[in-house]
Amino acid sequence: MDVWLWILVLGVAAWAAHWGADQLLTPLKMLRKQWGLTASAGAAFLAIVTASPEVAVNVTSAARGVSDIGLGNLLGSNIISIPLMVTIAYFASRKRFKNNEKHQKHLDKNILVLNKRSISVLSLPYLGIIALVALLTLPKAWRGLQPVDGWIMLAAYAVFLAHAIIKGRKKGKNVEWDKKQIWLSVAGALAIAVGAFFIVKATENIVSTLNISEIVGGLFITGIMTTAPEIFKTWSVVKGGEVTAGTTSVIADNAVTMTVAFFPLALVTTPIEDFQLFWANLAFVGLMPLLYSLFVHQSKELHGFSRWQIFVFDAAYIVYLLIMVFFVLKLF
Template sequence: MNVWLWIGVLILAAWAAHWGADQLLTPLKMLRKQWGLTASAGAAFLAIVTASPEVAINITSAARGVSDIGLGNLLGSNIISIPLMVTIAYFASRKKFKNNKEHQKHLDANLLALNKRSVAVLSIPYLVIIALVAILTLPKAWRGLQPIDGWIMLAAYAAFLTHAIIKGREKGENVEWDKKKVWLSVAGAMAIALGAFFIVKATENIVSVLNISEIVGGLFITGIMTTAPEIFKTWSVVKGGEVTAGTTSVIADNAVTMTIAFFPLALVTTPIEDFQLFWVNLAFVGLMPLLYSLFVHQSKELHGFSKCQIFVFDAAYIVYLLTMVFFVLKLF
């Protein structure tokens, strides 16, 4: 198969994996209502499913002996996701919502509305997770992803989820379970597994044809493709009036990627072959939620991101690309 056919397989597999995640999301949304979780706490809970394609990809890459694809996917998706989803959410929120005076205030001030609680519930704990990954993987004596690191990161996600639920618990609702949706969830789980296999298989073949390293393929092929379908979900959720949920879910997804998706790569022991590439990417993984936290903290009465701050997110990603092209990969 030539490279264009594998690109087609990659796109179809990515959509299949995210379709599967959408089907699995329904029962978890019902549990969120039943347990009375707020938007921020619910995002942390629902991320178990919304980030499942990334987790499945890393399980597949570890099983197939191409862990560098999974490592690149882990880093690449976490770098692009925040600037991309925040930008999409900003444009999707530029409309009036009926009977929502608070949103109208944000619209008049040209801000992307955001609940300040999301910093304490999601972004600061996510920064702690990134710092923990750095401590476990960067020192020379501990360099690389090892089984003990994986168990530590699983414990870190358990703490992250527990913290989010405790911080964001309200009175629950009665919900009715639909058998059809439950069966669709089963089909969704199968689609995620199948999609993940073909995403990894397609990436293997594309990097082979293009003669690039597996980790670079994971960064710029797998990582971007697994994030792309989230554009439409974020747009839809925010356009529907759930601005905070649509904007904060990306933080929760990234926390799952850096912990649960970290586990299979650590379990098979993934060495860091290119240390400069790894630490530069990890630095930008940390920069994005740091900007997120600082900007929300700076907001006064109306919490959220200004147009200028949205531009800074996008500019940070452009700086990342330039750093990779000219200083890390040295393509020019």
């Protein structure tokens, strides 16, 4: 098949996987209301579904013997997602919300407002997860992803989720379950599985045709494609007035990717072939939530991100691309 046809397959498969995730999202949203979870705690809970395309891609890549695609997807999606979603959320929030005078202050001061609780509930625990990944994979004696590492990371996600729920509980509400939505959820699960298979299959063929390594394909093809559909979800949630929920969900998604999506790659034992490429990418995976935490903590009366801080996020990703092109991959 022509490379352009595989690119088309990749795009359709990514859309199908995220459509499936959207169908699974409604039942979990209902559970969130029933259990009385706050926006930050709810984001950690809902991430089980919103990050499911990345998890499914890594399961498929491990099963097909191309775990480097999954490793690249794990790193690449976690680097681009925070600057991309924060930028999208900022522009989506530049509108007036009805009966919300407080939001007018955010507009006047050009701030993307966030609940400061998101630092303790989401971003700091996520930084802890990244530190744990570094500890398990960077030392020479432990280098690579091994089965024991996978079990440790699954336990880390259980702790992350429990911490988020305990820190963010309030009184629950009664909800009514819809049979139609349950069937749509089943269809969604199938769409995720089929979409993930074709994302990996398309990436395999594209990297083969372009003669690039699987991990690079995972970083810049699979990782970007699995993240891109989230743009529409973030835009729609923030534009609907749920600014904190729409912006913080990316942290929860990344936590799932670095733990649950880590597991299948570790289970089949994924070696680190290019150590410089791995540690450089892992460093930027950690830099993004570090900036997130520092900026929110630094903010005073109105917690969140100012315009110049949004620019720093985007500049950090551009610096990452330049380092990859000129110093790590040495394409020029």
